[in-house]
Amino acid sequence: MLVGIIGAPNKGKSTLFSALTSIDAKVANYPFTTIDPNKGVALVAHDCAEKRIGKKCNPRNSSCDNGVRLIPINVIDVAGLVPGAHDGKGMGNQFLNDLSGADGFIIVVDASGKTDEYGNPGNGDPASDLEMIMRELSDWVSGIIRKHMPQISKKESGIDAMEEVLTGFNITRRGIESAIEKLSLSSSHIDWTDEGINRFAMLAVLGSKHFIVAANKADVDGASGNMQEITKKAEEFGMETVACSAAMELALQKAHVSGMITYKPWEKGFEVIGKPSEEQAKALEYMRQFSAAHGTGVNELMNKLIFGEMKQIVAYPVEDDNKFSDHFGNVLPDAILMPTGSTTYDLAMRIHTDIGKSMLYAVDAVSKMRLGKSYELKDGDIVKIVSAAK
Ligand SMILES: Nc1nc2c(ncn2[C@@H]2O[C@H](COP(=O)(O)OP(=O)(O)OP(=O)(O)O)[C@@H](O)[C@H]2O)c(=O)[nH]1
Numbered sequence: 534m535l536v537g538i539i540g541a542p543n544k545g546k547s548t549l550f551s552a553l554t555s556i557d558a559k560v561a562n563y564p565f566t567t568i569d570p571n572k573g574v575a576l577v578a579h580d581c582a583e584k585r586i587g588k589k590c591n592p593r594n595s596s597c598d599n600g601v602r603l604i605p606i607n608v609i610d611v612a613g614l615v616p617g618a619h620d621g622k623g624m625g626n627q628f629l630n631d632l633s634g635a636d637g638f639i640i641v642v643d644a645s646g647k648t649d650e651y652g653n654p655g656n657g658d659p660a661s662d663l664e665m666i667m668r669e670l671s672d673w674v675s676g677i678i679r680k681h682m683p684q685i686s687k688k689e690s691g692i693d694a695m696e697e698v699l700t701g702f703n704i705t706r707r708g709i710e711s712a713i714e715k716l717s718l719s720s721s722h723i724d725w726t727d728e729g730i731n732r733f734a735m736l737a738v739l740g741s742k743h744f745i746v747a748a749n750k751a752d753v754d755g756a757s758g759n760m761q762e763i764t765k766k767a768e769e770f771g772m773e774t775v776a777c778s779a780a781m782e783l784a785l786q787k788a789h790v791s792g793m794i795t796y797k798p799w800e801k802g803f804e805v806i807g808k809p810s811e812e813q814a815k816a817l818e819y820m821r822q823f824s825a826a827h828g829t830g831v832n833e834l835m836n837k838l839i840f841g842e843m844k845q846i847v848a849y850p851v852e853d854d855n856k857f858s859d860h861f862g863n864v865l866p867d868a869i870l871m872p873t874g875s876t877t878y879d880l881a882m883r884i885h886t887d888i889g890k891s892m893l894y895a896v897d898a899v900s901k902m903r904l905g906k907s908y909e910l911k912d913g914d915i916v917k918i919v920s921a922a923k
């Protein structure tokens with residue numbers, strides 16, 4: 534799974550990336566600070582199944598902090614998108630290709646409205662920035678379709694041809710079919726007008742990828758006044774909005790590393806353990822008040838994207854269902870993210886195609902019930918896959 538952080542320039546994408554990954558990305562108060570994409574690993578927090586079995590876990594592919602499983606997710610932070618980016622404006626469209634493998638997107642807007650769509654200081658309109666980003670993504674996809682139109686229109690099955698062209702961009706067959714249906718376009722033989730292609734591209738993107746809107750810089754005066762409009766625009770696209778302050782999240786994490794406070798991003802609040810100067814104490818107090826109800830919003834953002842929007846569940850495969858462990862005795866070694874609706878067979882295929890192909894059945898390690906290949910996994914299930922594979 535790959536999550537892309539996108540948005541116009543100077544909105545706080547790299548600050549959010551640093552807060553999510555603990556990697557020091559270059560951050561500055563001017564547009565196009567980021568040129569080459571930053572790639573890293575974020576951790577998403579979820580209740581660990583160790584509580585259910587009353588045994589301390591010993592994770593391998595993730596980590597666990599007092600009953601909170603931290604599961605790694607790849608994230609990528611790219612250059613700012615400006616109007617016409619799909620056509621090579623700004624940093625061009627190379628970085629759009631870097632995003633083609635992403636299945637989830639965090640769209641960062643400047644909720645304070647103090648930067649324009651090119652990232653320059655001034656009067657900005659975050660809701661229209663959001664619209665611009667979606668238009669750029671969709672124009673990028675339309676451009677690809679248009680380029681391949683001669684070959685698509687020659688094929689008998691338009692959907693197959695479209696799928697072939699768009700598969701590298703993680704545009705799914707489901708997304709293609711639902712867009713065609715919504716627009717009542719012909720699907721057997723595709724030869725649409727430019728207008729048809731544009732409308733199709735937007736719906737195919739929305740139907741294939743998952744989005745959440747980060748109303749960033751929520752700590753800045755004036756941000757709350759823009760929230761209603763941002764949320765309304767996001768809803769038009771079927772997206773949820775989370776108000777956040779990436780800068781505050783980063784500051785709290787740095788204060789934790791320096792020994793000034795103890796802070797865990799997935800918990801609300803923090804404890805001051807160092808000796809802050811008067812100025813630091815004031816800043817900490819401000820951050821405490823801002824984050825009292827919902828934290829800084831950064832953890833919530835990731836959680837809502839992965840478990841809400843992308844509807845992922847966590848499954849724990851084990852080899853020994855009595856010890857809940859792998860064959861080395863590691864308890865609940867792996868936490869695997871899977872889309873809701875995944876079966877024990879899907880999990881087996883994820884572990885290894887050989888195990889999947891020769892899977893016989895599965896066992897629920899807690900109830901010891903035998904589960905068929907088509908059993909739909911629930912969040913937190915601990916299962917042993919029984920396979921004929923060695
Ligand atoms: N007040 C406040 N400032 C922020 C926040 N997030 C980022 N900033 C500031 O906004 C400016 C731009 O941040 P970056 O993270 O470089 O933004 P970007 O979107 O990656 O910018 P480009 O790479 O140029 O597209 C910097 O001065 C940050 O310190 C926030 O939550 N609150």
Ligand SMILES: [Mg+2]
Nearest residue numbers: 546547566567
């Ligand atoms: Mg950047």
